[in-house]
Amino acid sequence: MDGEREAVTLHPATSSPVTHGRDLVVAEAAVQIRGDTDIVGARQKGRMLAATLGFSSSELTLIATAISELARNIVQYAKQGEIILRLLERGGQRGIMVRAKDQGPGIPDIRKALQDGFSTSRSLGLGLAGVRRLMDEFEIESRIGFGTTVTARKWKR
Amino acid sequence: MEVPILKQGPYLIASIQSALSDADLLQLRDAIVHQVGMFRSRGVIVDVTALDVMDSFATRTLRDITFMIRLRGAETVIVGIQPDVAFTMVQLGLKLEGVPTALDLEEGIAFLNKKGPTPGKEASPRGR
Numbered sequence: 107m108d109g110e111r112e113a114v115t116l117h118p119a120t121s122s123p124v125t126h127g128r129d130l131v132v133a134e135a136a137v138q139i140r141g142d143t144d145i146v147g148a149r150q151k152g153r154m155l156a157a158t159l160g161f162s163s164s165e166l167t168l169i170a171t172a173i174s175e176l177a178r179n180i181v182q183y184a185k186q187g188e189i190i191l192r193l194l195e196r197g198g199q200r201g202i203m204v205r206a207k208d209q210g211p212g213i214p215d216i217r218k219a220l221q222d223g224f225s226t227s228r229s230l231g232l233g234l235a236g237v238r239r240l241m242d243e244f245e246i247e248s249r250i251g252f253g254t255t256v257t258a259r260k261w262k263r
Numbered sequence: 264m265e266v267p268i269l270k271q272g273p274y275l276i277a278s279i280q281s282a283l284s285d286a287d288l289l290q291l292r293d294a295i296v297h298q299v300g301m302f303r304s305r306g307v308i309v310d311v312t313a314l315d316v317m318d319s320f321a322t323r324t325l326r327d328i329t330f331m332i333r334l335r336g337a338e339t340v341i342v343g344i345q346p347d348v349a350f351t352m353v354q355l356g357l358k359l360e361g362v363p364t365a366l367d368l369e370e371g372i373a374f375l376n377k378k379g380p381t382p383g384k385e386a387s388p389r390g391r
């Protein structure tokens with residue numbers, strides 16, 4: 107198993123072809139996650155950044171909640187890591203990217219981890235599946251023994 | 264940030280003032296469960312009006328509080344869930360099943376008053 111790599115990219119059927127490489131980064135911020143108090147800081151920072159794009163207040167709450175779930179995953183499974191926030195532009199559309207990066211144990215079965223109700227920890231098990239539902243785009247890359255990177259984006263309508 | 268818990272007659276009112284860390288939420292849970300016995304309270308109101316995010320951990324902790332307080336013989340009601348927060352919770356699939364909620368503090372108190380002791384029917388020994 108060691109070093110085995112699994113990557114899953116999920117897009118809604120309606121979304122345009124994957125164009126990560128062409129996303130223009132307008133602004134970037136990183137929040138170090140070392141404990142549960144950093145979760146609050148990360149979601150507040152994300153809400154502030156997203157607000158500059160003019161997201162509605164309910165969209166801002168969705169984004170902040172997604173950041174909260176991702177940051178908590180880091181604390182619970184990897185102990186520490188970082189949340190990278192980017193304001194993006196893609197073909198005239200503006201949005202926010204949230205990336206949660208850790209050097210933790212990695213996720214053995216990504217598809218299982220994305221199922222509703224699945225959790226190896228003590229949450230409600232809605233973490234990753236929930237984030238996927240809240241955001242427009244969602245990708246996970248995880249390598250056993252090396253860590254996990256979850257990237258989610260939300261575009262302004 | 265510690266959440267102040269006020270004793271109001273037979274009820275305890277925990278008024279969350281700002282965003283809470285996971286540790287703060289657990290501290291709140293333990294304090295309420297303890298104080299409901301100390302003050303022999305019949306009901307608990309947790310006011311979450313100031314919370315701009317209720318993620319899976321916060322929701323789970325509020326549910327735990329409700330069930331723990333029920334095991335202690337009292338009733339809990341969560342008040343003040345904001346529209347955007349309710350929207351996000353539904354998107355996330357967080358339903359707070361079995362947890363009474365009310366619009367605001369006033370409705371929460373009205374709910375507990377209605378729940379009040381009904382002699383003969385659901386009255387249980389209150390010694391703890």
